[in-house]
Amino acid sequence: MIRYKKLGYIALNVTDVERSAHFYRDMVCLDQVGEINEDVAFLSSSSDYHNLMLNKSDKPGLKRIGFELESTKEWENAFELLKKEGYDPVEVDKEERALLKIDKAFRFRDPNGVTFEFYNKMMQRAKPYEPSPVRVLKLDHVVLRVPNLQDTVRFFNEVLNFKISDTRHKPDGEMYFAFMRCFPNPFHHSFGISQGDDLRMFHIAYKVEDINDIGIARNRLINLDVPVIFGPGRHLASGSIFMYFLDPDGLTLEYTQDMEEFPEENPREPRMLDHTLRTTDLWEGASDPRIGKVGHVEV
Numbered sequence: 666m667i668r669y670k671k672l673g674y675i676a677l678n679v680t681d682v683e684r685s686a687h688f689y690r691d692m693v694c695l696d697q698v699g700e701i702n703e704d705v706a707f708l709s710s711s712s713d714y715h716n717l718m719l720n721k722s723d724k725p726g727l728k729r730i731g732f733e734l735e736s737t738k739e740w741e742n743a744f745e746l747l748k749k750e751g752y753d754p755v756e757v758d759k760e761e762r763a764l765l766k767i768d769k770a771f772r773f774r775d776p777n778g779v780t781f782e783f784y785n786k787m788m789q790r791a792k793p794y795e796p797s798p799v800r801v802l803k804l805d806h807v808v809l810r811v812p813n814l815q816d817t818v819r820f821f822n823e824v825l826n827f828k829i830s831d832t833r834h835k836p837d838g839e840m841y842f843a844f845m846r847c848f849p850n851p852f853h854h855s856f857g858i859s860q861g862d863d864l865r866m867f868h869i870a871y872k873v874e875d876i877n878d879i880g881i882a883r884n885r886l887i888n889l890d891v892p893v894i895f896g897p898g899r900h901l902a903s904g905s906i907f908m909y910f911l912d913p914d915g916l917t918l919e920y921t922q923d924m925e926e927f928p929e930e931n932p933r934e935p936r937m938l939d940h941t942l943r944t945t946d947l948w949e950g951a952s953d954p955r956i957g958k959v960g961h962v963e964v
């Protein structure tokens with residue numbers, strides 16, 4: 666069974682790389698790494714060379730999702746397993762790995778055609794990450810909307826060995842959301858999947874240190890007319906305090922704090938959670954219709 670270290674990086678498509686790179690650097694408080702050019706920019710929220718890649722495109726949204734595996738051995742096992750299961754993993758060439766500062770990587774597509782990259786390790790930065798004024802701790806999770814939730818959850822659970830932390834259900838009992846962790850990473854979810862009419866990126870989330878960071882971020886965003894579209898509130902599922910806002914293309918971002926962690930041995934059973942607003946937000950705040958609206962997925 667595949668073992669992971671973490672959600673490693675997200676490659677986004679944006680319409681104006683320079684504008685978005687400045688936003689993620691100055692408003693989200695990530696470090697810009699290397700030079701920004703009109704086609705690509707890298708940003709980091711840890712000692713990793715990058716956790717966010719911005720690519721020029723006229724369709725803003727998701728390009729691919731990168732997961733770091735627990736070890737090189739795990740990476741080799743994962744490659745063999747996906748090959749055996751018929752998912753046609755393809756190794757990333759040397760030139761691209763040099764750009765990404767990654768040692769070994771392969772890509773494959775999930776049942777929806779979304780590109781995933783599994784890699785063994787990334788170059789570490791000499792300069793420590795000292796985020797300010799919003800203390801971002803890490804890239805936390807990504808949530809997708811998919812047309813076939815059941816098949817997608819089955820693939821991530823049974824083939825990729827992601828564990829289900831909780832699910833949400835409509836009044837008739839049908840599941841419409843699954844929170845998944847990349848085992849044995851302890852965090853409640855690094856990947857969320859929602860039932861949708863089409864394939865779309867719902868949001869990406871960064872973990873911040875504490876509630877003060879969410880308060881500081883809220884005021885900074887509002888002062889510069891960045892739409893804050895939901896929260897601060899508290900999600901029942903992971904127990905985290907959240908706030909959602911929009912990037913310059915209208916992509917949804919979330920700051921999150923204080924998420925439940927699971928032990929590797931004897932974790933609690935996944936819960937069936939209901940569809941009510943109180944489960945989405947224990948503080949029962951109102952969401953804005955722009956949430957998750959923009960988020961084309963490159964397939």
Ligand SMILES: CC(C)C(=O)/C=C/C(C(=O)O)=C(/O)C(=O)O
Pocket residue numbers: 808833842857870900901902903904905919921944945
């Ligand atoms: C909007 C959904 C269905 C929800 O309940 C989200 C919960 C959480 C969480 O519990 O942390 C998220 O992070 C999320 O998907 O944004």
Ligand SMILES: [Fe+2]
Pocket residue numbers: 806808868870919921
């Ligand atoms: Fe989230």
